[in-house]
Amino acid sequence: MSGEQVKWGVVVAVVMTAVLEVLDSTIVNVALPHMKAAFGITSDQTVWIxxxxxxxxxxxxxxTGLMAxxxxxxxxxxxxxxxFxxxxxLCGAALNIEMMVLCRILQGLFGAFLIPLSQSILFDSFPGEKRGQAMAMFGLGVVVAPVLGPTIGAILTEHFSWRAVFYVNLPIAAFALSLMAGGLPKEEPKDVPIDWTGLTLLILTVGGLQMMLDLGESRDWFSSHFIQLCLLIFVFAGVAFIAHGYGNARNVVDLSLFSDRSxxxxxxxxxxxGLAMFGTLAILPLFVQGLLGFDVLNAGYLFxxxxxxxxxxxVITGSLLLRxxxxxxxxxxxxxxxxxxNxxxxxxxLNxxxxxxxxxxxxxxxxxxxxFVPMSTVAFQNISRERQDEASGLYGVIRQVGSSVGIAIAGxxxxxxxxxxxxxxxxxxTAVSPQAQAWAQQMGLPLVSPETAARxxxxxxxxAQMLAFRDVFLLTGWGAFAMLPVVFLMQRPRHGAGAPAPAH
Structure with a gap:
């Protein structure tokens, strides 16, 4: 698909496809308390959703690259x-927690390919000098949708039902599919051999890491034997995967992509x-609803x-600043x-x-x-078209892992x-503290009484909670600053300020 003949229907379709996946990553959070009540489950079981x-x-x-x-x-x-x-x-129609978890696993398996494929298709839709615009459009879906997810989730849950946060995906998917069906060229499948050893090690590596990050807080981290097991699986499977895949042309993931400095x-x-952004976004609902007393709708509107x-x-960055x-x-x-x-x-x-x-x-x-926009264009400036799908898949994994690490650390x-x-x-x-005595006198309460102690x-x-949130906001703020030296390890694009080099 040449950039000079941009198929705008496909462009809109892939942006909507990106919205479909990333919106689901945050819209569900708002509905969790309602699902907890509907299924009669504990907080630990809710985490599995x-x-x-x-x-x-x-x-x-x-x-993604292998499957494409x-x-x-x-x-x-x-x-x-x-x-998806x-x-x-099926998630919207789930009758119990077991059905919900099974359907969410299927959702994740299908959703895994949506972001990487959308990004690589969009890259192919524009010539090199216009890729800043392409990534601006992609960014509107990938970054703005999860930010607005809590707002949309709050409105749907408040005025309809928690099931609506899943059903809202259906019209978006139908619209994207109808635009894409006649726009994307057909490709002949290839008989690509699968390295089952590498595939198994990869699944164990990322699965062990993600399970550790997602369940660590609820299981008191490394005091839990399950979390210890996840750590061991992640470390040993990860080392084995790198050793097996290094220099292996048949490996399920082309590790040589990381030899490109940018x-x-x-x-x-x-x-x-991802740590700085998603770590903050994850705790904001808890901060404004649990501590500051905002209702669901106002907490959603806050985003x-x-x-x-x-x-x-x-939009401004993609169309003007990158030039x-x-x-x-x-x-x-x-x-x-x-x-x-942050x-x-x-x-x-508290006020x-x-x-x-x-x-x-x-x-x-x-x-x-x-x-987001310049980062993506610089990251893929040296990646050929044949490797776009695989590189996009790896890039998406790193973004997801960064957000998971941020959420885990914040919690x-x-x-x-x-x-x-x-x-x-x-x-x-204490009873002799001047501040405690002054407060009790101001409130008209006896200094030593059950009511005073409770208040x-x-x-x-x-x-204490307010100070804890402050500490996390400071941590995520300084975490963003800590990435500044890494930025200048990347190469400046050779063909103009915002244009990545053409695919080889």
């Missing part, structure tokens, strides 16, 4: 869209960015300014803005209102728009830091 999807998707995503060569890109993406839609419908550095930066800022910045500046500078500014937004959140207190929370989101949203830090702050604050509340305990718990 998210974990089952993520683990299956991450395990399958690196196989074996079955053809057109056949694979259309099958993936149909399978069908499994979404691609390797971009993956490191993307992992760090809209962030998403709108990211979308507007992406004028070294894209690595834009990536660096994006990291700085993302970090600053640091602004760290400066809030924070809607716009106190929304403006830091706008700052981070601008950073997301500046980061762990909230829990551990809250306990530390509770102990520190509680140590200063004080509640205040200390709130302050």
């Amino acid at each position: 998210l974990t089952s999807y993520i683990v299956s998707a991450v395990a399958a995503m690196p196989l 060569r074996r079955f053809g890109r057109r056949r694979l993406i259309m099958t993936a869209i149909i399978g 839609a069908a499994s979404s419908a 691609f390797a550095a971009a993956n490191i930066a993307m992992m760090g960015f 809209m300014p962030r998403g709108l800022a990211a979308g507007a910045t992406m 004028l500046f070294d894209p690595r500078l834009l990536v660096a500014v994006g990291l700085v803005m993302t970090g600053l937004g 640091l602004q959140l760290a400066g809030l207190n 924070a209102g809607f716009w106190d929370l929304a403006w830091p989101g706008v700052t981070s949203g601008i950073g997301m728009g500046l980061f 762990w830090q909230i829990s551990s830091r809250a306990q530390i702050h509770w102990s520190d604050l509680g140590a200063h509340i 004080m305990g509640q205040i200390v718990a709130q302050q």
Whole structure:
């Protein structure tokens, strides 16, 4: 598909396909409490609704290149869209937790191919000098959709049912499929041999890592034998996979892709960015609903300014800025803005209102728009068309792992830091403390009474949680800044400021 004859129907279709997958990654979170009540399950069981999807998707995503060569890109993406839609419908009709988890596994397996294939198809739809525009359009789906997911999920859950967060996928899938059916060229499948040893080791590696990250917090990390087993599987299978695949032309993943300096550095930066962005996004609903008392709808609306800022910045970046500046500078500014937004959140207190929370989101949203577009164009500047699918699959895995690491670290830090702050604050509340005496007098309560102790305990718990959230916002903010040196390990595109080199 030549860039001079861009098939805009296919372009819209692949962007909608990207939206289909990434929207599902955050829209479901809002509905979890309702599913918990509907199925009569515990919080630990609720975690499996998210974990089952993520683990299956991450395990399958690196196989995108292999599957595209074996079955053809057109056949694979259309099958993936149909399978994702069908499994979404089954999730919406689930009668119990067992059926839901099984359907979420299927959803993840089909959804794994949607983002990498969408990205590589979009790259092929534009010539090199216009790939900044292509990635801006792709970014609108990949970055803005998960940011707006909680808002859409809150509206659907509040006004309809939790089942609607799955059924909403059906019209999107039907629209994308109808546009794509007549636009993508057919490809002859190839008889590509499968390295079953490498495939098994790969699934064990990414599955072990993802299970450890997703279930670590709920199982108290390495005090759990299950988490210890996941760590051992990840380490030993990972080492065996690298040893088996290094220099192996038949390996399921072409590890030589990481010999490209720009691609390797971009993956490191993307992992760090995923940690900073998704670590923050994961705890914001808990922060604003659990601690600040926002209702579901207002908590959802809080993400809209962030998403709108990211979308507007992406459009500007893709159409104008990449022609004028070294894209690595834009990536660096994006990291700085993302970090600053998180640091602004760290400066809030328990009296924070809607716009106190929304403006830091706008700052981070601008950073997301500046980061994503130039990062993708620089990362793939030396990747040939034949390797686009595989490279996109690896890039997607790294992004997902980075977000999973960020979410795991954020959850762990909230829990551990809250306990530390509770102990520190509680140590200063005694019967002889002037502050405690002044507070009890102001409230008209006796200093030593069960009611006073309960009220004080509640205040200390709130302050301890607030300080824990502050610590995590600081951590994710500085995490974004820590990626700045990595940016300049990437090569500047040779054919203009924003244009990656043509595919070889």
